[in-house]
Structure formats: C-alpha cells, structure tokens
Amino acid sequence: MLSRTAENLYWLARYVERAEYLARTIDATLRVTALPATYIGKTNEWDSALLTAGVAASFYQQYQEANEANVVDYLSFSASNPSSIRNCIEAARLNSRSVRTALTSEMWDTINSAWIELQEVWSKGTSTREELAKFLRFVQETSLRFDGSAYRTMLRNDAYWFSRLGLHLERADNTARILDVKYHVLLPEEEHVGGPLDFYQWSSILRSVSALTAYHWVYRETLKPWLIADLLILNDTLPRSLASCYGNLVRNLDQIGVAYGRQGPAQRHARGIRNRLEHSNMNDIFQHGVHEFIQEFIADNSRLGEIVTKQYLI
Amino acid sequence: MAVAFDEMNIPGGDLRPAYQELARWIKETPPEALEYRRQEAELLFRRIGITFAVYGEAESTERLIPFDVIPRIMSGKEWALLEKGLKQRVRALNMFLRDIYHGRDILRAEVVPDDLIFQNPVFRPEMNGQQVPHDVYVHIAGIDIVRVDAEDFIVLEDNARTPSGVSYMLENREIMMRLFPDLFARHRVAPVERYPDELLSALRSVAPQGASGEPTVALLTPGVYNSAYYEHSFLADKLGIELVEGRDLIIKNNEVFMRTTEGLKRVDVIYRRVDDDFIDPLTFRPDSVLGVPGLMSAYAAGNITLANAVGTGIADDKAIYSYMPDIVKFYLGEEPILKNVPTWRCREPKDLAYVLDNLGELVVKEVHGSGGYGMLIGPAATKATIEAFREKLKREPEGFIAQPTLALSTCPTCTASGLAPRHVDLRPFVLTGSKTTTIVPGGLTRVALKEGSLVVNSSQGGGTKDTWILDE
Numbered sequence: 001m002l003s004r005t006a007e008n009l010y011w012l013a014r015y016v017e018r019a020e021y022l023a024r025t026i027d028a029t030l031r032v033t034a035l036p037a038t039y040i041g042k043t044n045e046w047d048s049a050l051l052t053a054g055v056a057a058s059f060y061q062q063y064q065e066a067n068e069a070n071v072v073d074y075l076s077f078s079a080s081n082p083s084s085i086r087n088c089i090e091a092a093r094l095n096s097r098s099v100r101t102a103l104t105s106e107m108w109d110t111i112n113s114a115w116i117e118l119q120e121v122w123s124k125g126t127s128t129r130e131e132l133a134k135f136l137r138f139v140q141e142t143s144l145r146f147d148g149s150a151y152r153t154m155l156r157n158d159a160y161w162f163s164r165l166g167l168h169l170e171r172a173d174n175t176a177r178i179l180d181v182k183y184h185v186l187l188p189e190e191e192h193v194g195g196p197l198d199f200y201q202w203s204s205i206l207r208s209v210s211a212l213t214a215y216h217w218v219y220r221e222t223l224k225p226w227l228i229a230d231l232l233i234l235n236d237t238l239p240r241s242l243a244s245c246y247g248n249l250v251r252n253l254d255q256i257g258v259a260y261g262r263q264g265p266a267q268r269h270a271r272g273i274r275n276r277l278e279h280s281n282m283n284d285i286f287q288h289g290v291h292e293f294i295q296e297f298i299a300d301n302s303r304l305g306e307i308v309t310k311q312y313l314i
Numbered sequence: 315m316a317v318a319f320d321e322m323n324i325p326g327g328d329l330r331p332a333y334q335e336l337a338r339w340i341k342e343t344p345p346e347a348l349e350y351r352r353q354e355a356e357l358l359f360r361r362i363g364i365t366f367a368v369y370g371e372a373e374s375t376e377r378l379i380p381f382d383v384i385p386r387i388m389s390g391k392e393w394a395l396l397e398k399g400l401k402q403r404v405r406a407l408n409m410f411l412r413d414i415y416h417g418r419d420i421l422r423a424e425v426v427p428d429d430l431i432f433q434n435p436v437f438r439p440e441m442n443g444q445q446v447p448h449d450v451y452v453h454i455a456g457i458d459i460v461r462v463d464a465e466d467f468i469v470l471e472d473n474a475r476t477p478s479g480v481s482y483m484l485e486n487r488e489i490m491m492r493l494f495p496d497l498f499a500r501h502r503v504a505p506v507e508r509y510p511d512e513l514l515s516a517l518r519s520v521a522p523q524g525a526s527g528e529p530t531v532a533l534l535t536p537g538v539y540n541s542a543y544y545e546h547s548f549l550a551d552k553l554g555i556e557l558v559e560g561r562d563l564i565i566k567n568n569e570v571f572m573r574t575t576e577g578l579k580r581v582d583v584i585y586r587r588v589d590d591d592f593i594d595p596l597t598f599r600p601d602s603v604l605g606v607p608g609l610m611s612a613y614a615a616g617n618i619t620l621a622n623a624v625g626t627g628i629a630d631d632k633a634i635y636s637y638m639p640d641i642v643k644f645y646l647g648e649e650p651i652l653k654n655v656p657t658w659r660c661r662e663p664k665d666l667a668y669v670l671d672n673l674g675e676l677v678v679k680e681v682h683g684s685g686g687y688g689m690l691i692g693p694a695a696t697k698a699t700i701e702a703f704r705e706k707l708k709r710e711p712e713g714f715i716a717q718p719t720l721a722l723s724t725c726p727t728c729t730a731s732g733l734a735p736r737h738v739d740l741r742p743f744v745l746t747g748s749k750t751t752t753i754v755p756g757g758l759t760r761v762a763l764k765e766g767s768l769v770v771n772s773s774q775g776g777g778t779k780d781t782w783i784l785d786e
Contacts, residue, residue, distance in 0.1 A: 003573045004562050097363070097538045100547040101557050112363050158575060260576050312575045 436627030
C-alpha cells in the first residue's frame with residue numbers, strides 16, 4: 001500500500017485513541033476534584049491533568065491558572081492546542097478523508113458522524129457539567145465504535161496492522177505518561193500513606209485507563225500502589241498495560257514482516273522492549289526507580305514510532 | 315427568449331410517454347412523503363460525505379450539492395440518438411488532437427485558423443510529435459448537452475480536460491434506489507453501475523507498450539482540499555486503484571513509481587485529475603507542489619499514459635468550439651449529429667458588427683475565461699454594464715465569442731411551493747479506450763433550482779437529479 005495511506009491510518013488510530021484518553025483524563029479529574037478538600041490534599045489535579053496530556057508548557061503560555069474551566073477548555077475545545085480533543089477529532093476526520101479508500105464504510109461513518117455531531121459542541125462549548133459529561137461520554141463512545149468497526153470490518157492486511165500499530169503505540173504512551181505524572185503517589189514512603197487521599201488518587205489513575213474494575217478482578221485486593229503499578233506495567237491481561245501494548249505491537253509488526261517477507265529495525269526494536277518488560281518484576285522496577293523506568297520506556301516507545309515511520313511510512 | 319421546452323408536459327395538457335408512469339406515481343404520493351424522502355436523501359449525502367469545497371470560503375467549508383428527488387427521464391430512442399452523436403463528437407475531438415500535435419492537415423486545409431491554435435495558451439508545444447498510445451487523447455469526456463426542443467441535442471461545451479461529476483451520477487442512482495424502490499419497480503431504468511468497470515478497462519487498454527500484462531493504474535488527485543476530492547476518492551475506491559498525490563510519485567530512469575510500504579512500485583497509467591499547468595513543475599508551472607517533477611520526461615519516453623493526455627484543452631477551448639461542426643465534417647466526412655449553439659466569433663468583422671448591434675440579447679463570453687467569469691449576459695445586464703462591455707469588446711474583439719441566450723429545457727422539480735419546472739442540462743461521460751468508445755446510459759443532470767435561473771453550476775445554487783434512460 002501507499003506509504004502515505006499507511007501513515008494516515010497509523011495517525012488516524014493515534015488521534016482517536018488520544019481523544020479517548022483525554023476524555024478519560026478529564027472525566028477522572030472531575031471526579032477527584034469533586035471530593036471535599038481533605039480528601040485530595042494540596043496537589044492541583046488540573047495541573048496534573050495537563051501534565052499527563054503533555055501540554056502543560058503550551059497551556060501556561062495562554063492561561064495564568066490551571067483550574068477546571070481553563071483546563072477543560074484547553075484539553076477539550078481549544079483550537080490552538082494541537083492535541084485537544086477537538087483537534088484530534090478534526091485531524092482524525094482529515095486523515096480519514098485522505099484514506100477513505102482504505103477505510104471500511106463503518107469506520108468512515110463513525111468518524112464522519114462524530115465530526116458532524118461535534119461541530120455544534122465546538123461552536124457552543126458545554127455550559128453545564130451534564131453537557132460536559134455527555135460530551136466526554138460521546139468521545140469515548142466514538143473511540144469504542146471506531147475501534148470496534150475496525151476490528152469487525154477491516155480486512156486483516158497491512159492496512160489493519162498499521163492502524164493497530166498507531167493504536168497501541170499511542171495507548172502505551174498514554175499509560176506510561178499517567179504513571180509518570182502520578183508516580184509520586186504510588187511511592188509508599190510519602191507521608192500520607194494509605195490515607196483517603198491516596199485511595200482517591202489511585203482510583204483516579206485506574207479510572208483514567210478504565211482499569212478500576214479490572215484491578216479488583218485481577219488482585220481481589222484493596223488498592224495498593226505496588227499492585228497498581230504491576231497491573232499497568234506488567235500485567236499483559238490488561239489491554240492498556242505496557243506489556244499488553246507491546247505484545248500487540250510485536251505481533252502486528254511480525255504480521256507486516258511476514259506479509260512483506262522482510263523484517264527490519266522496527267521489529268527488532270519492538271521485540272527488545274517487549275523482552276525487557278517480560279523479564280522485569282515490580283521489585284526491580286521500584287529498586288531502579290519508577291520514574292526512571294517509565295522515562296526510559298517513554299523514550300523507547302517514541303523511538304519505535306520514529307523507526308516505524310522511517311521503515312514504512314515515508 | 316423563447317418558451318422553454320418542457321420535458322414532461324406537452325403543451326395542451328398531455329404527457330410525454332417517458333414521464334407517464336412518473337406522473338401517476340407523483341399523483342399517488344403525498345407531498346409530505348416526498349419532503350420526507352428529500353430530507354432522508356440529504357442526510358445520506360452528508361453521512362457518506364458527498365460534499366464539495368467552495369473556494370474562497372472559510373476553511374473546512376464543505377457543502378452539499380442539493381439533490382432533487384424527481385428523476386429526469388429520457389426515452390431509449392432519444393438516448394440512442396444522443397449516444398450516436400456523442401460518440402461521433404468524441405471521435406472527432408480525438409482525431410483533431412492527433413492532427414494538431416502531428417500533421418496539422420486541418421490547418422493546411424484552412425478549416426481552423428492557425429493563430430487560434432498557436433497563440434492559444436492551452437496549446438502545448440511539448441506535445442508536438444508526441445506519440446500517445448492508440449492515439450487516444452481524450453479518454454474521459456464530459457460533454458455538456460442542453461435541449462431546446464424535442465428533436466435536437468445541443469452541445470454547450472466539450473469538456474476534454476478533467477471533467478468531473480460522474481460520482482454524482484453514480485451516487486444519485488444509489489440513493490434513489492434506496493429511497494424509491496417502488497418507483498424503480500414501475501420503470502425499466504438502464505443501469506449505470508458498470509461505469510467504474512468500463513473506466514478501468516478503458517484505462518488499462520491504453521497502457522504503454524512496456525507495461526506488464528496487468529498494468530498498474532493510479533488516480534492522481536490534487537489532495538483533500540480540492541473541490542472534487544470526494545469524487546477522486548470515490549472513483550479510486552470503485553476502481554480498486556491507488557489514490558495518489560504528487561508527493562506519492564517519483565520518477566526514476568524516466569519511469570513512474572509510487573512510494574509504498576514495500577518500496578517503490580511502477581505505475582503504468584495515471585488517471586490524472588490535476589490540470590496540465592500543475593502536473594510537472596519542471597515543464598509547466600514551477601511553483602506547483604501538486605505535480606510530479608519529471609513526469610513529462612517519463613511521458614515523452616513513452617513509459618506512462620496520462621488520461622486525459624496533456625494538451626487536450628486545445629480541443630474544448632471556447633475559440634475552437636464554434637469550429638466543431640466543421641471539425642466533425644473534416645475528419646469523419648459526416649454531418650454532425652449534435653448541434654452547436656450558434657456562435658458569433660467577434661474576431662470576424664461581420665460577426666462583431668452583429669454582436670455590437672445586439673448586445674442586449676446575447677451572451678458574450680471570454681474565449682479563455684471559465685466558470686462564468688468575464689461574461690456578459692445581455693438580457694440580465696444593466697445599460698451601463700453593456701456599454702462598458704461594448705468598449706472592452708471593441709478593444710479586443712478576438713478575445714470574445716457571443717451566443718444567443720438559450721431557453722434550456724425544464725423538468726419537474728421539488729420547490730418550496732410544490733413541483734415546478736426548472737431548467738436542466740446534462741453531462742454524459744464518454745469513455746474511449748484502445749478499441750471501444752462506451753457511454754453509460756444517462757449522465758449527470760444539473761438543475762437550476764432558482765425559478766427562471768439558467769445557471770446550473772453547483773457553486774451558484776445549482777442542484778442535481780438522477781437521470782433515467784428507459785430501456786424499452
């Protein structure tokens with residue numbers, strides 16, 4: 001297939017995944033900030049939402065203060081924030097138009113109807129919490145619908161695999177970022193260990209990656225930082241864990257390699273990351289430092305993006 | 315202006331045979347049902363994303379072309395005549411182009427004056443002596459046809475460059491069949507859905523000699539911001555070919571390749587929807603980023619077929635248009651089946667005198683203009699405009715042609731106040747391959763939705779209709 005088509009499919013999946021992640025982040029932050037002050041401590045949750053979205057620097061060029069109104073606006077509706085939900089949806093639609101021939105009609109319909117539906121939201125914004133919640137739900141549902149229609153209707157060929165590559169790369173990046181920003185609350189030596197503050201912070205992390213229920217199923221335990229990190233980093237039964245993302249990335253790249261009859265640096269690099277994840281345990285990671293571990297992972301992950309681009313997309 | 319020819323009603327109250335069943339159906343169908351279907355059609359168009367961009371409006375402006383649910387109907391007999399005329403016309407266009415870029419018999423015979431060719435900016439000297447496969451220049455033609463009476467078909471314009479609109483012909487039919495299955499059950503409508511297949515065979519049949527047995531065809535688009543982008547992606551999809559942009563192609567050793575995830579892949583035929591001017595910055599406009607540097611050398615080396623060929627603009631130029639009946643006679647030795655609109659060439663003193671005396675009744679067009687710019691519509695213009703135009707015309711008569719204002723035929727159309735006659739034209743699409751010329755029965759009917767308006771152009775309030783040819 002055309003390199004440009006593959007590139008568009010790859011980014012299309014990334015944008016949709018990112019929009020969903022942003023919606024989840026806002027949703028989770030709204031929940032935590034709705035708690036009485038004694039439950040959430042002194043940290044500014046909106047500030048940390050900006051950090052997990054990786055847009056704190058550009059935000060402060062435009063705003064003085066990270067409060068609900070400003071951050072929700074910046075992450076959801078801002079036209080000047082290149083990774084706002086709005087711009088993700090716009091970019092996803094533009095990408096879809098460029099590769100319409102490679103999309104199934106169900107996928108196109110999902111993106112195009114969402115885009116049409118959201119035009120009104122862009123022009124009016126959301127004036128109440130209820131409207132905001134509805135909007136955030138709609139974005140998440142759009143991502144689910146898109147993902148589902150890709151899964152159910154696409155031919156299993158390179159088009160599908162490149163789209164999945166984008167999805168899993170973006171997902172791994174998102175999970176790693178939220179862990180990185182919140183890693184301090186996972187550290188047991190913090191002063192208010194086990195207090196109500198930690199509980200809500202931890203559940204907020206899990207909520208951002210839709211893993212709260214999964215946690216209870218997997219561990220049958222109260223929320224423990226150690227286990228949360230284990231779930232999100234190493235547990236390959238959780239679709240948003242780093243291990244699971246890399247299981248998928250390696251598989252998709254292998255499928256491409258087999259179809260094209262050729263392996264390359266992308267396959268090798270992805271396998272390297274997966275092997276490291278497979279051979280790690282939480283003990284080592286905490287010894288080594290969660291922050292350092294995740295920083296390394298984020299760099300490795302974005303390096304994979306560059307290698308894939310060079311090998312296939314240009 | 316004469317009274318327009320009504321395609322459904324015969325003066326005196328009778329119906330033309332092709333419309334009898336439709337008229338019965340309209341009588342049985344409550345107006346609300348029609349309105350409901352109209353809204354449903356609009357929703358479908360928007361969801362499928364059948365939109366076009368209007369240049370000069372705010373970014374990301376995408377508009378729907380209004381769709382009228384009342385079909386335009388022609389009998390099989392009428393179509394048979396039109397089809398014959400179209401094939402004749404396109405054959406002549408191809409022979410004319412072959413001649414202009416080679417022997418130039420027609421110039422020596424003084425049927426067409428030299429300066430109209432050589433001083434014409436759409437004449438491409440790069441094409442002189444260039445061999446094109448099977449001598450086909452115009453693979454896809456969109457001939458604009460109007461009717462003013464029951465007998466004649468008149469050519470308004472020969473679009474021989476990159477005619478668009480065929481996706482509307484196909485989508486209109488799809489949507490009509492979804493919305494009005496009962497109406498189709500009551501008619502025998504000739505299908506149009508084989509157009510993509512016929513286009514693909516035509517394109518494959520003109521592959522260059524060095525191409526493999528299964529030539530690779532690609533559609534070259536200017537990109538998502540082009541007003542006809544939907545059509546480009548639609549056709550690429552239906553043909554099962556890659557939709558490429560200039561940056562996807564690269565020339566190596568005078569061969570054309572596309573960049574794929576598996577490396578470079580050779581392309582043999584390009585169905586290009588990029589104009590001559592932009593197709594190769596090394597040959598034509600150097601500022602073009604839509605084209606492929608070096609494409610013209612690959613073309614000259616005979617390694618790639620461009621459809622349509624470069625330089626076809628000289629055949630559909632307004633200055634050449636008035637010579638078309640003579641061109642048909644010259645190459646084919648036949649009387650033209652399709653009529654031309656009578657045209658006064660202002661470059662000829664006798665014609666100029668007539669035009670200057672009758673400016674108030676004529677349409678005067680710039681020879682090199684398009685899209686309705688620089689045009690005078692006499693009956694609709696103010697005195698001052700006419701006088702200003704008179705001066706312009708006197709200064710540079712060779713830049714203009716003039717035609718009478720035609721009373722385009724009308725068809726029943728949904729309006730705010732119920733069904734009413736509106737003016738229509740028709741663009742059938744003529745495909746020419748190495749051996750055959752084919753036309754899918756019908757074409758794109760455009761309708762001027764404003765009462766009395768003769769402008770069917772989509773950027774100026776025109777809409778479209780499904781076009782039915784009855785298989786009798």
